Amino acid sequence: MERGWALLKRGLLLRCPVCGKGKLFRSLFTMYERCPVCHFVYEREEGYFSSAMAINLIITELLVAAIVIPLGVVAGTTPNFPVVPVLIMGGLLAVLLPLLFYRHSRGLWISFDHWLNPPL
Numbered sequence: 001m002e003r004g005w006a007l008l009k010r011g012l013l014l015r016c017p018v019c020g021k022g023k024l025f026r027s028l029f030t031m032y033e034r035c036p037v038c039h040f041v042y043e044r045e046e047g048y049f050s051s052a053m054a055i056n057l058i059i060t061e062l063l064v065a066a067i068v069i070p071l072g073v074v075a076g077t078t079p080n081f082p083v084v085p086v087l088i089m090g091g092l093l094a095v096l097l098p099l100l101f102y103r104h105s106r107g108l109w110i111s112f113d114h115w116l117n118p119p120l
């Protein structure tokens with residue numbers, strides 16, 4: 001379990017799951033192909049990070065639902081509630097949150113995958 005926490009920490013800090021020192025990203029949205037320190041190849045197979053997109057989608061949808069659903073309930077019980085701004089805010093969150101979580105969803109995925117399937 002200690003290894004799992006170490007991998008989770010590396011993923012959240014956007015570090016290599018193998019050595020914990022190399023960075024995952026060279027720029028805001030561009031990953032290194034290999035760890036700059038230990039040269040481990042990050043993308044294990046084609047489409048490897050599609051699960052990261054799933055993590056990103058789940059986190060985004062849960063956060064949007066946690067914010068918009070209570071506001072929808074309040075809107076349904078409050079006369080003259082500003083519905084349009086709430087809808088616009090929900091739409092903006094649905095667009096912005098995946099961008100904000102892009103890097104960390106990849107970090108989380110690579111750490112989770114290395115916890116379940118350690119490299120040989």
Ligand SMILES: [Zn+2]
Nearest residue numbers: 016019035038
């Ligand atoms: Zn490394």
